[in-house]
Each structure stands twice: as structure tokens, then as C-alpha cells.
Amino acid sequence: MSATEEKKRPITPPIEEGENKKQHTGGKEQQKKQPKVHRRKYKAKDIDQTSPMGVLQFEIDAILNEHNLVKDDVSNNMSLILNDESAQQKYHRVVSDVKIELLTSNGEGLALIPHPDESKKNQVCIVPFGLPGDIVTVKVFKSHPLYVESDLVSVETEASVRDNSLINCSYFGKCSGCQYQNVEYEQQLKFKRETIVNAYKFFAPVLNNNNRLPEIRDTEPSPLKYRYRTKLTPHFNVPYKKNFVLETRPNLGFGSKGRPTWRKDVEIPDGSILDIEECTIGTPIINIGMKNERARFEQEFKKYKKGATILLREDTNVVNNGEDFELKEASTDVEGKISSVEVNIEGENKKLVKTCVTKSRQIVTEYVNGYTFEFSAGEFFQNNNSILPAVTNYVKSNLAIPNSKEGEPNYLVDAYCGSGLFSITCSDNVSKVIGVEVSADSVKFAERNAKNNNIENALFLVGKAEQIFGSIDTPSNRTSVILDPPRKGCDEVFLNQLSDYHPAKIVYISCNVHSQARDVEWFINNTENGKDYYVESIKGFDFFPQTHHVESVAVLALKN
Ligand SMILES: C[S@@+](CC[C@H](N)C(=O)[O-])C[C@H]1O[C@@H](n2cnc3c(N)ncnc32)[C@H](O)[C@@H]1O
Numbered sequence: 001m002s003a004t005e006e007k008k009r010p011i012t013p014p015i016e017e018g019e020n021k022k023q024h025t026g027g028k029e030q031q032k033k034q035p036k037v038h039r040r041k042y043k044a045k046d047i048d049q050t051s052p053m054g055v056l057q058f059e060i061d062a063i064l065n066e067h068n069l070v071k072d073d074v075s076n077n078m079s080l081i082l083n084d085e086s087a088q089q090k091y092h093r094v095v096s097d098v099k100i101e102l103l104t105s106n107g108e109g110l111a112l113i114p115h116p117d118e119s120k121k122n123q124v125c126i127v128p129f130g131l132p133g134d135i136v137t138v139k140v141f142k143s144h145p146l147y148v149e150s151d152l153v154s155v156e157t158e159a160s161v162r163d164n165s166l167i168n169c170s171y172f173g174k175c176s177g178c179q180y181q182n183v184e185y186e187q188q189l190k191f192k193r194e195t196i197v198n199a200y201k202f203f204a205p206v207l208n209n210n211n212r213l214p215e216i217r218d219t220e221p222s223p224l225k226y227r228y229r230t231k232l233t234p235h236f237n238v239p240y241k242k243n244f245v246l247e248t249r250p251n252l253g254f255g256s257k258g259r260p261t262w263r264k265d266v267e268i269p270d271g272s273i274l275d276i277e278e279c280t281i282g283t284p285i286i287n288i289g290m291k292n293e294r295a296r297f298e299q300e301f302k303k304y305k306k307g308a309t310i311l312l313r314e315d316t317n318v319v320n321n322g323e324d325f326e327l328k329e330a331s332t333d334v335e336g337k338i339s340s341v342e343v344n345i346e347g348e349n350k351k352l353v354k355t356c357v358t359k360s361r362q363i364v365t366e367y368v369n370g371y372t373f374e375f376s377a378g379e380f381f382q383n384n385n386s387i388l389p390a391v392t393n394y395v396k397s398n399l400a401i402p403n404s405k406e407g408e409p410n411y412l413v414d415a416y417c418g419s420g421l422f423s424i425t426c427s428d429n430v431s432k433v434i435g436v437e438v439s440a441d442s443v444k445f446a447e448r449n450a451k452n453n454n455i456e457n458a459l460f461l462v463g464k465a466e467q468i469f470g471s472i473d474t475p476s477n478r479t480s481v482i483l484d485p486p487r488k489g490c491d492e493v494f495l496n497q498l499s500d501y502h503p504a505k506i507v508y509i510s511c512n513v514h515s516q517a518r519d520v521e522w523f524i525n526n527t528e529n530g531k532d533y534y535v536e537s538i539k540g541f542d543f544f545p546q547t548h549h550v551e552s553v554a555v556l557a558l559k560n
Pocket of ligand 1: 380381382415416417418419420421422436437438439442463464465466484485486487
């Protein structure tokens, strides 16, 4: 055996996990001390079931069910893959003739491919940018106990939903931001509705299996399909080395999704961060800001000792036509002039003057349905301004308490209210609004926003939603509650209190329909008064066209 062959040998013999090592060391001479062999073990990470990785487990079950398979039929020998280089090569290979069967909630294709080790077995393979019906070639590059990850190499037969001529961005197919640019918009909306259907199937099985869910409504389209995102955060990396000085400008842009090669019309350079000059889902002023900040970075990158994120947040100044106005601090062009974009408001004698703010503590303004909202540029605010009138109107129309008599008072509790978007836009239909929010900073803005919009019936409290009901004195049978929690959803403490409070209506808005479905199931089936409610409607809103994301609004009402 030559020296090079020697080097290629596996580091350790391929011992199965749990196998008695003595079997391999039998014989007297084996009593001698053997050098300790370090074997790598697969460590499963704790995952939130409602995160994309958690949802994937349900999606794997779905594809297995479809083929009458069980998990053993697709399992991978992780001990072997981690400890045996030749096994690794066998697993991480190119596979052709792969049929994409499902789309995950993360917007990736899911397929079954032959197992590299056992002819009777298969593997579940994730194929980013693969669409249901595509026949593709993939390169498997990472293995997990029940699935493998791959890059899309080429598309041999295109799915009927694929139309690559629709692609609007030269980085689509490698950038991790968009998944659906090559799908007609109507079809994107259908995919998103399917995500909601599946979320309730996976996370609300009791309600789903007992026909206690309404038909999921059609997804509400975004008025803007591109150029809608009012916030972008391009970033860059600097290698971590002592006294390291950057010689060339690092890539500034967004994370890449593997190393796919399927786009034959453009060559997208590799890199964990793609260098992106323009993002077609960002608003015009955000892209002007991106150009300005890239030019500045070109001059200043040597100053950076570590990677960073650049904030680009749209700021909207409402200006009466013909009135003089001064622009606040914002991104400037190479000549030091503040960049701005003007938009006329139809039928009104005012215009919107938009700039791009880069400082996270700076106060910015959004204009929604005639209301203005101020908040810190780095804080949460919905990122697609164009769909906000439709969403806020929908929420408002669903707060009405059934069988109300003329003149009867009615109240609104807006849990997780942020800087007051729903409290304020829904305030004119109700006697009093109480907004609750954990961030004191956001509450200050909610109060300020109520004042600026001449809203006098709103009160905002700093506190955890889980602790609010003690301090809320509105009669529950005349009160509707809005929930708009972060991605992880509500906790059981909150849902129990909500059930004890027993409001007349609940409108639950969510950017993670999986945690929403879990919470709705738990609220109705596990809380004291949950049985008094039914799910009146569920509808998706497309805040992020071209991507897999969908927001969902579920309305719960009291049974008669
Ligand atoms: C998805 S945002 C919604 C904000 C607001 N409804 C809007 O649309 O602008 C969720 C908000 O919940 C707040 N939050 C997070 N955990 C909370 C908790 N336990 N109690 C109250 N608010 C919380 C966050 O600070 C954030 O403002």
C-alpha cells in the first residue's frame, strides 16, 4: 500500500453504534492498551416543533405516508457517515432522475431518492429551488438521520408550475431570500394556502380530523409583487484572525442557499454571503440606500475588524403639496446629498417623501390607511406597507361582536401591540382600546402614535401579555382580543388566562402559521373555556411575495 493510499484509509473501522467493541478486539494481544480512537457521534439538536426544521419532520411523515413507508425505510447510518470517509463519499453524490413530490413550508422541494447503502431503502431528499413535478439532478452534500440535503444541479423536465422566464433577479436560485420568482403569482398564493392547510393538519389534528376547522380562505395577494420590502439588512463577514486587515472588500449582501448550478442563463459566484447590488423585492428607496451604503463600504471596509449588518429602513415623510420641508438624517449619495423618492397619494393634496434610514435608534415613520406610525428604525414594524390597508381592514371587520345592539359599548384588547398598528387602525369602531406590549420603547411609540393620530380612546400598558388580564377591567362579553405574537406563538400561561377572561371574539394574527395552529388547537381543546369557541375563519395574507412566507389570520368566536 502506498503512502497516499494509507492516508485515504478511514480514520476508524466502521463500527456500528451500540456494537460491542470487544468483538473487534478479541485475542490476547488485544488486552494491550490500544490508542484511544475518537469516534464522532451524531448529536440531534433540540428544535422547536413549529420551526422550519420541526415542521420538516411532519413533512417527512407526509411523504412516507404517501408511499406506505416507515422511518426505518429511509434512515441513514450517521455513525458510518461521520466516521468513514468512503461512506461519506458514497452518501454525498450526484443523483439523477429525481422527482420532486412535495413543497415544504420552507419553499423547498422534497423527493425520494435511492439509498446509497441498501437497495431496498430510500432517502428523503430536500431540494432547494425544486418545484413539485420537476425531474431534476441533485448533488447530495449533507446527511441527517432521516433526510439528506442537496443542491439543485439541473432541471431535466420542468414542472408545469415552473416558468423560469418570470425570474426577476440575477441572484435568484442561490440567494436564500426568494424561493418562488419562477412561479406565477396566482400559484404562489395557492402554495401559501397549502402551507396553512398543512399547518392545521400537522398542528391542530384534533380540530382537523373532527371537521372543526373552516375551509382555509384564499390567500390575500400583496398589491406589490416586487419592490415592496421596506426594510433590508445586507451583511458581510470578516475572517476572525488576530491583527487581520481586509485587503479586498468582502461580499456585502445576503446569505446563499448552498451551491446550486441549475441557472444556466447567469453565473452566480459562490460564497456564503452573495455580493448583491440590488434586491428586487426591496422598495425603490431601499435600493437607492443599498447603492449609497455599498459605495460607502467600498471606501471604508478596511476599518472593520468583524462582520456587521447594515440596516436599510424606509422612512416616509407626509408632506402637503407645495409646502417646504426638510429631510431628516438618512442615507446620502456620493455627493453627500440625502437620497429621496417622492410618491403622490391619489386624490389627496399630499405626497409621501421617502428616504432610507441606516441608524437603528433613529425614529422613522410609516403611513398606513391615512394614519402615521413612528417607531425606532431597528424595532419591529411590518415590512410590506402595500398590504397593510388590506390586513388592518380585515382584522377590524372581524372584531365585531355578534348580535350587538345599537349603542352597546365594545372594547378591544390588542395583546403584543408593538407601536400600536392594530390598536390605532381598529380604534374608531370601539369604545376603548387597551394595547399591551413587553417593550417599553414600543409602548412609548404606541402612545405617541395614538396622540399624533388624534386617537383618544387608547391606553397602552407595558407588560407581558401573560400577565395582562388581571389589570384589564373591560367586560369580557363586550371585548374582542387581537393576538399578534412573535414567531414562537403564545405560551400556555397566556392561553389559559385568555380562556379564563372569556372574550367575545379573538383575532389571532401570526407570522408563523404552525405555532398559530398549535395554539388554536390547544386553546380550544385544553383550556377551561376553550370548548365555548369555534374557528370562524382562517385566511392567509401574502406579506412577502416571491418567498415562502405567509401570515395567517384566524378568527375565533363564541358558539351561540
Ligand atoms: C409580531 S410583533 C407585532 C407587533 C404589532 N402588532 C404590529 O403589527 O406592529 C410582536 C410584538 O410582541 C412583543 N412581545 C413579545 N413577547 C411579548 C410578551 N410576552 N408580551 C407582550 N408582548 C410581547 C414584541 O415586542 C413585538 O412588538
